[in-house]
Amino acid sequence: MELEKLKESPSFFLWWKSHVKPYKWYSCTDCNYHFRCNDDLVKHQWIYHNKGTGEIYVCNLCNKQFKIKNNYTKHLFYCRT
Numbered sequence: 001m002e003l004e005k006l007k008e009s010p011s012f013f014l015w016w017k018s019h020v021k022p023y024k025w026y027s028c029t030d031c032n033y034h035f036r037c038n039d040d041l042v043k044h045q046w047i048y049h050n051k052g053t054g055e056i057y058v059c060n061l062c063n064k065q066f067k068i069k070n071n072y073t074k075h076l077f078y079c080r081t
């Protein structure tokens with residue numbers, strides 16, 4: 001598991017919080033994941049919990065919707081072929 005992902009896991013976060021210098025964290029009230037900046041939290045809540053507003057990417061060939069730009073870009077490549 002990548003370190004960045006690991007840092008976001010709830011159990012690791014508890015350990016991290018008690019051993020590492022205080023840091024401003026933003027936590028998701030729905031799944032207890034933690035983020036270092038509010039932007040990441042907002043994006044997370046939009047993608048995983050349908051909360052707030054964010055960008056939606058729509059494929060103009062099949063009208064499929066994507067919240068994650070990466071997935072959308074990948075889809076466009078396959079949808080064309």
Ligand SMILES: [Zn+2]
Nearest residue numbers: 028030031033
């Ligand atoms: Zn969450």
Ligand SMILES: [Zn+2]
Nearest residue numbers: 059061062079
């Ligand atoms: Zn498509």
